[in-house]
Amino acid sequence: MKCPFCGAVETTVADTRINDDGDLVRRRRRCLKCDKRFTTYERAELRMPQVIKKNGSRVNFDAEKLAASLRLALRKRPVGTEAVEAAIARIEGKLLALGERELASEKVGEMVMLELKKLDKVAYVRFASVYRNFEDVDEFSKLIREVSRSPQKLGR
Structure with a gap:
């Protein structure tokens, strides 16, 4: 995941949580270059016909x-x-x-x-x-x- 602050590609996941419905994953990430933290969200993408x-x-x-x-x-x-x-x-x-x-x-x-x-x-x-x-x-x-x-x- 690219850092939104400095653009570095190297980040680590500090924390992962799944919402109550189980359909969304929240990840706290830390940039290895600038050391700033940011949050990403992950959801399954379903394609309707x-x-x-x-x-x-x-x-x-x-x-x-x-x-x-x-x-x-x-x-x-x-x-x-x-x-x-x-x-x-x-x-x-x-x-x-x-x-x-x-x-x-x-x-x-x-x-x-x-x-x-x-x-x-x-x-x-x-x-x-x-x-x-x-x-x-x-x-x-x-x-x-x-x-x-x-x-x-x-x-x-």
């Missing part, structure tokens, strides 16, 4: 866009913020676990629909109607019949 959109373009995965989509579908529904955040974390975890550099937007959409189906049936139908681009009432009816047969699990 790029998303291939329907038109073939590639975009970086955007967690905020994912959250906005879920919140829009769940607008005015009795689902708590913690349940929504947990659903987002599950989707991100699944995306990381796939280990893919790229994946189709349809795969992300299906993951969102699965999570919404667990959280709230109305939100699931809202999202599915836009995501699947329903053309007529019959498609709505079919989806509603499908949802009516499954038990409701609300994330309150």
